[in-house]
Amino acid sequence: MNTYGTAEKPAEVVAVLTLRTVRTGCEERFEAELHDFIARSLHAEGQLGVHVLRPEPGTGSREYGIVRRFGTGECRDRFYASSLFRQWEAAVAPLTEGAPQRQEVSGLETWFTLPGHQALVPPPRWKMAVVTVLGVWPVSMLVPWLLNPFITNLSQLLQALAIAVGIVIVLTWAVMPVLARMLRPWLGHRPQR
Structure with missing residues (x-):
């Protein structure tokens, strides 16, 4: 897991988990695009950091988890509506399978990610x-x-x-x-x- 950004946590923090499955053979190019996008996007208003959850080596999984934290819900909405984000979506669309899955998460949900399970859907x-x-x-x-x-x-x-x-x-x-x-x-x- 990599963590980018080190801002202090304000009272209202919104965390969004995005799951993407990378096409076989496109991992290296996806990694390069991801690194570039994170570097460019950390300066957007309300950004508090990004965590990248890479596939576990040896599992055969190609699923990446990208957890992005925002200072407010408004900052989150502006980010996902921005031209920077739309450019990223267009750049990685040919490198990934299917549409990205996106959901808001809280800190407690990460405790309930069960080892060996790809689904990051938390319990009730x-x-x-x-x-x-x-x-x-x-x-x-x-x-x-x-x-x-x-x-x-x-x-x-x-x-x-x-x-x-x-x-x-x-x-x-x-x-x-x-x-x-x-x-x-x-x-x-x-x-x-």
Whole structure:
């Protein structure tokens, strides 16, 4: 995964995930076009950065995920209506298969991307909330207990920061991936309508 741009996160951040499948043999040219487009587009109003999720080596997948963050919904709308974006669409159309799939995402949805699954469609929000509580509750008790001997001499503000950073690290790299794998059948189950 590559990350471009380093702006601060304002109160209303809009993140958009775009999925594109690159035609076989066009990967190198797509990469060049993508790199050029990102470099030109990061200066557009309201841009907060771009994350590129490349296909996992050895999987045979040719699906790219492009997560772009905007300061507001208006900035997002202006960007996708801009001539710069239309030029990019025209440049990569012959390099990709089908129409791009686009959806807004929140930060929590990335915890629920299951390993080995190409679909980046998150579970229902209520299921994400249940699993998040299952992860946050024990971690929010464990991390302060573990850090307490090291942070007692710090101000309350720095203690809170250290605990928040510890909780986020443990959730992101340990607890949430394990819970997502363990609860995969339940998370992915969609009731019949």
